[in-house]
Amino acid sequence: MLETSDIVEPVYPAATVVLVRDGDAGLEALLVQRNKTVQHMGGMWVFPGGKVDEADYPSDRDEYRAAINAAIRETREEAGLEVSAEQLVYLSHWTTPAGAKRRFATWFFLTILEDGQEVSVDGGEIALHRWVSPATAISESADDGHPLRLMPPTYVSLADIVDCGSCAQARQRMGSR
Numbered sequence: 001m002l003e004t005s006d007i008v009e010p011v012y013p014a015a016t017v018v019l020v021r022d023g024d025a026g027l028e029a030l031l032v033q034r035n036k037t038v039q040h041m042g043g044m045w046v047f048p049g050g051k052v053d054e055a056d057y058p059s060d061r062d063e064y065r066a067a068i069n070a071a072i073r074e075t076r077e078e079a080g081l082e083v084s085a086e087q088l089v090y091l092s093h094w095t096t097p098a099g100a101k102r103r104f105a106t107w108f109f110l111t112i113l114e115d116g117q118e119v120s121v122d123g124g125e126i127a128l129h130r131w132v133s134p135a136t137a138i139s140e141s142a143d144d145g146h147p148l149r150l151m152p153p154t155y156v157s158l159a160d161i162v163d164c165g166s167c168a169q170a171r172q173r174m175g176s177r
Contacts, residue, residue, distance in 0.1 A: 002128055009097060014106040015071035016049030016092055016155050018081065021113045023168050029158060030113070030123060031148075033128040042148050045130075045137070047157070048078040051104070067107040070160055075111075078122030079129065087111045089174045091160070094153040108157055110174045112167040131146060134158040 015173050019030040031045040040168040044130040049071065056069035068085050096103040119129045133142075137158050140148040150158070 009098065009100070009103050011103040011105050013052040013067060013070075014050060014104040015052060015067040016047045016106055016108045016153075016160075017071045017075045017088070018047050019075070019081065019083075019110060019113050020079050020110065020161070020167050020170055021078070021131065021132070023131060026169060027101060027161065027164050027166055028131040029134055029137065030119065031130050031132055031137060031154075031162070032051040032126045033130075035123075035125055043147075044151055044154075045141075046154055048075045048081075048126075049106070049108075049110075050078070052072045053101065059141045064107070068109070071107070071109050078121065078126045078131075081113065081117050083113075089171055091157060091174050092153070106153065110161075110170060112171060124146065127147040134164075138162060143146065 007110040021028050021030075030047065032048055033045050034043060052063075053065045053073070054068040056073065058069070068088055071088060072083055074120075075081050088111055091110045092107040093105070093107050097142045107130065119131075121127070121129050137150065138155065139150060141150040141155060161170045161173070164173060
């Protein structure tokens with residue numbers, strides 16, 4: 001007899017991009033808010049990203065390269081920004097814990113937006129966007145009365161760069177991992 005504990009949930013590969021820029025007051029990260037009406041993480045503030053699609057896989061089926069391709073595609077789809085593989089710096093890899101409704105194995109990449117592109121969200125899956133200092137985002141998410149809600153990987157990614165005063169410093173730190 002099959003027990004509930006014997007059921008293995010699928011783990012979907014995914015990619016996320018932590019976009020940063022040098023703002024007037026220092027390092028800023030781009031957060032996008034998922035529309036409150038979407039089932040998965042509705043209303044949460046996240047980095048642009050999503051599931052790896054079949055078309056993201058190269059002919060050799062390399063999962064890391066597929067994650068890079070998904071990161072580029074998702075950044076374009078969710079934020080209207082063009083980034084290249086050369087701009088992506090590996091940040092971390094997270095897998096959703098067992099027991100969650102949907103599980104993802106997600107590569108996180110850091111990317112510096114240096115060319116003045118403007119963010120454009122579609123108002124569908126992504127409702128809003130915001131450039132914010134990591135310290136401000138962390139502080140606001142700790143306030144129960146504030147609407148900024150972060151998932152643990154988003155929080156930790158911001159904490160990784162919270163004391164970086166510039167994009168160059170963040171890139172150097174992440175590149176040396």
